[in-house]
Amino acid sequence: MSRTGANRRRLVFGTGVIVLAVLLPLYAGEYTVTTFTRIIYFGFLALSVGMLVGQAGMVSLTQTAFFGLSGYVIGLLGTERGMPFPLRDLIAIGAVLITALVFGLIAMRTHQIVFLMITLAFGQICWAFAQQNTSLLHGWAGIRGIRPPTILGVNFGRTSNFYWAALFIIAIGIYTLRRLIHSPFGLALNGIRENPRRMSALGYPVYWIRVASFLVAALYAGVGGILAAYSTGIVTPTTMQLSRTIWVLLTVILGGASYFWGPIVGTIIAVWLDVLISQGTARYNTVIGFIFLMTVLFLPGGVLSIAEFFRDRANNPLLDRIFRLKSGEKNK
């Protein structure tokens, strides 16, 4: 297979997908459009988790807290205090970044399973606060009535308009993330994933690079959270609860944590599974749990590794490596 041939095919497919995605509201039902909007905002969240897991080798369970946090800020400032469109959104992003900085400074002192635990704890702290604070965040009830803005006469409250806006934003997000991952920064992140010890011996500020990556990931989760708040119109503590966090992590694994497109593919599959299975049976949690169980056992590299498997029969060590997060493997 010649390289240019592959490239051309890739171009054709890529263009095809983009065209299909952009034209979606024109040929698909409203519910499909809504579901794809959902895929987009969860996609942001999955990209956030996926970047940390796949590129930096850090399994963070705080990301949904950032996702919820930005929604809360929008609700508090916009819906309840009437702050206008770009300002409240920028403040939401700012709040997410500041929180991520504080959490990151603490969490980045740890590694692997301890990091997982500490981020889980951070996530639970945010959730518990939202759940129990009734004076500001209305506890369990959350904040409702969040509406997308009308900009230059375009009403983003309309499903299709909002979809296009979200699609545009995630396109930028994906492009930027791709650039980032292929930049020296991204490479350094991979280096830290592979061997943090060597990276500091080479003179890299390992700690700060990890903190920076945490901020970037939080930014993605935050943007996703804003889109989600606008799309659902409501933000509640469940937005950041543990089961959501876990669902996202499983989604990333389902798609393939080590692939750039893994989180997106995983989200597409998982959201549709959710939609389809919950129609078919009341026991959809059992079915989804079972699917995840099987994925972890028999397809640890995720759905995208199927293709890899056929292309390269020899096992790809990267899958293994990222997936297993070898804890403290001794050097001898």
Add this chain to the structure above:
Amino acid sequence: MYTKFLILILNGLTQAAIFFVLGSGLTLAFGLMRVMNLSHGAFYLLGGYIGYSVVHATHNWPLALVAGSLSIALLGFLFERTMLVRVRGGDLPETLLTIALSMIIADVSLAIWGGHPLTLNLPAYLNPPIRILGITYPGFRFILMGLSVLIAFSLWLILYRTKLGASVRAGVDDRETASALGVNVDKIYSFVFALSALLVGVAGVLGGSYLQLSPGSDTTILTYSLVIIILGGMGSLLGTVVSSLILGQLLSFGLAYAPQYSYFLIFVPMGVVLAIRPQGLFGRQV
């Protein structure tokens, strides 16, 4: 004022008792296997439910305790043998497997036992109102405390006074060398995981008797368990004792003085400890 304080402290101790039973199993399994068993909460719920069914059918509470805990031990054992063993050594897949399992257990329990809150009925002889120091306090809560001390003591005996316990500790220290010296680490793993499940099954029956069981309590219980072992230091039995005592009192007094923030409060010591000493109060560096 004085009676209120006394009751609050007793409540804290009761909480601590159940916390210890919850945390000890999890921390043991983590210490040895590095498995963060996130189906711990679901095990709790299932153990309690099974106990409930037994009490319902036989009106025999002790039997329920045995049945609930043993069946969870068996479940844990089978899960370890058939699933966990396939992804041994990978922190993440092990954790994910337990998550998936917990989703399934919680959902299946819902299908079987429905959504009502259920309580295991205690026979009167197990829950006599006890009057001490001028207050009435449910007798079962004292039994709970006693049971938890008993469990702590037995665990200590097993771990520090038997060859089995020595194998477990050797496995925690250096599983490779232990196995090269003839310790069947796989067997030890299954044993510890089953023991951990047994303990949480006990906790489920106890919790289901003095509180209640309802869908959704699995995540609450899981969170409690995680906070207990993170605070105490993962893998440390002593740490679990200390953190259970701290959290028990904190929860008890928190509920009395700031009920709206009681649940949030239990994260505070954990956050502080994590920031200063990421391995927990009594944990070893991981």
Add this chain to the structure above:
Amino acid sequence: MESVRGTGTEEHSSKDALVLTSITKSFGGVRAVSSATLTVPVGERHALIGPNGAGKTTLFNIVTGELAADSGKIEILGIDITRSSVRERAKLGLGRTYQISQVFTNLTVEESLFLAAAAEQTMQFLNPWRKSAKVVNLAHEAAEQVHLTSYLQRRVSELSHGAQRQLEVGMAIAMRPRLIMLDEPAAGLSPFERLSLTKLIKSLPRSVTLILIEHDMDMVLDTADRITVLQHGAVIAEGIPAEIRTNQKVQEIYLGNFYA
């Protein structure tokens, strides 16, 4: 190897690349390094030898900052770095290799070398790394020096042990260090690979100071200007190769016949 990391030698005008003053380090009850004192002038090729467990690697780790000494003082190029972080030391131009390869298993050779060469660059967030032509060139130069040019696109995990050792050295070189510390670079290399490694070491410009831990005495004798012998964490002899070769004590503990 024209360019050398750092802004110029005049800034650090010390004539000694490394000065260790009574470094001591214990693990538990075991004293791994005891009161080791060592001076390596700029440009020297200095070898550290001694039996296994003599504390050579520990000493290396103390110099690079991965371990903190219990007491003693470390200076690189006249700057006291006893309290500096690993990274600060690297920034001063300290490059090292590891006894057990510390490589980026799932990166390619090119990426690994790029990372080594780019360490001092300011982090770029959105430019593709391949476009940093200058750094990529440095990486390629380093690859050539360690004979890995044809492996540039290969994943490190696919390399043989020998090639990974070469990459270790390559990464240290790509950093353009002023002081390079090699920890048993020849471990696990075939005789042929050893020869080419020796050649590589000899070809390093004299502006770079080199400290070497090695068991291969051929290589040590061939490359080192001076040799320090460690035993039980203490320096027991120091001198030019000829002296060491004939030193009675060294003969006994290292080459010789204390156990017959």
Add this chain to the structure above:
Amino acid sequence: MRSLIKKLSVSLAASLVILTNVQAADDQLKVGFISAFTGVFSSFGQQQKEGAVLALEEANYTVAGKKVDVVYEDDQLDNEQAVTKAKKLVVQDKIDILTGLVSGDEGLSVGDYMKDKNIPVIPMYSASEDMTMRAFYPMIVRATWTGAQSMDVFGYWLAKVKGWKKIYAIGQDYSYPYNQGGGFKRGFFRGGGTEVTTVWHPVGTTSDFSSIIASIPTDQSYNAVLYNGSGGDAVNFVKQYVELGMLKKIPLIGQSNTFEKPDVESMPEDVVGSLSPHHTADDLATPAWTKFKNAYQKRWGHDPSAASEFAYSSMRLILRAIEARKGDVSDKAALVTAMTHVDMSDDPRGPVSLDPQFHSAIENVYIREVAKDDKGQLYNKGLWTVKNVGQFGPYDPQLYLKQPSDSGSYPPDQRSALPPDMLQAGSEYQYVPFGQ
């Protein structure tokens, strides 16, 4: 990359196939049913479904020659999920009517989303009064209750008839207990009570209430402790209240759901005699209730509860309105008007009529006490009936609507802090002995 694209297009195509076949046929009606079938309040969701199914089965799932198709969605009592599911029902299933809804916030959230959808929303158990007051819009028809409705009657009775002055209230921290507590305070203060000390605790995360219970001052002459919560929390609270010997010191009373079946069956016998108000009582002996109870018993094997009755009654209302419209559901406004005119005088819980302005129920309130039946099961025994209570109770609607929405901090704990005109509402409740 290539495989990714393939997968993308396959999943896209699949979704299209799935999603194009949902357009309802002409002879079919679609009813969306959102409830909590999992999570803390799943028992209420389950009862709701049972009640609704009973009504549907009695009608054989047909009305005016059209088949009724009900799409059930589980929102796990998560308001965000509720909105997502509502969205799905509206855009994908193209429902004609939305019903279900257990909790107050769930109702408000879904109501907020449905506002501009021109689809009737029939909340079954969601009781937050704002839905039919401050957040009302004409597509909402609530033939069941508001949180304050029964509690105002209850509070007034306790103060006026029993002469109680001080109550210690512990409640779950969300909108439905706010509303129940609000109604209680208004009635209690109006009847002459002076103080309702209120403590809130978070929903579902507190399992050991003994510390909260220990904080109740036993020496400050509180007439009773009101547990203003329901579900698992209520079972826990009551059990521990009894175990700590508090019942001997201060009587326990409940809000409408505290002692509801089946939860009361898990409570210790000591609570016999505890008072609570609701729009049903387990020992109602009217022919309508008996018929319903027997049918329900037969179909589900256990007794109905208020939640199942409300669902049954709401579903019947929907069916009857469609019947009245001869199966035409295209004109939603007309359908809603038909609903408000449906005759509900034969409702199992007693005659119900709808307030034409706010589409809320005017119905009986029963004051009940927990009692033990001959099988040893606990149930709620009716004591007093107050007929024709509307959502504004005795107050002038204008005055009522001027007050802030009930919240954790409003109405105040002290009688003296309540606006005087609220204390001087015109009409009095007529307490009729139960069964007359």
Add this chain to the structure above:
Amino acid sequence: MEVSDLHTYYGKSHVLQGCTVTVEQGCVAVLGRNGMGKTTLLRSVMGLTPPRSGSVQWRGEEISRKKPFAIASMGIGYVPQGRRLFPSLSVEEHLTLTYRPKRTANQWTPQRVYDIFPELAQRRKLSGSRLSGGEQQMLAMGRALVTNPSLILLDEPSEGLAPIAIERIVETCRELRKANISILLVEQNIHVAAAFAERIYVLLSGVTVYESGAKAFLENPDLRQKYLGL
């Protein structure tokens, strides 16, 4: 024991590339410089790093696919490089943990270990990690001995030890020889090897390149120079 044509990988790196060693009665030493795969050889035999191909025969039985604990229970004792004691076990627990009684007159019991290493007896209750280097090595050997093995794998026992401690170890090994326990020794210090080994193998880049009687090798400086660079 017969190890033939063993190939072992760490990930993709091919560490043992056809290693063949035979241990009959007696002591066999495997020499080689660092990084040549000596430790890997022992790990492969023990099943800790299972070989990808080749065979390990123990008393005629193939054991290369067995798990470490199974191999250990077949009478092979293992003294890992760097001792690797269990920090949370006391000296006594180390010995009782691995003690496997054998119905013979001269079986190894914890008591017998204390007899030959009296310094361990004094420190019974101490954690393994608080011993000196020499004592640690003694304990590591002791805990292998109480499994009553017929063959002991010794990985660099002299590493980091003072000469006096090395002497103790060497003496012990000589004792073992007398007690009919075979030893497969991996060493860098050829003098330790020379002290009691009967046969010598030299490992170069994962391949056994030389084999001879111990004397022949040690007395020939050219050979030493050639294979060990000494």
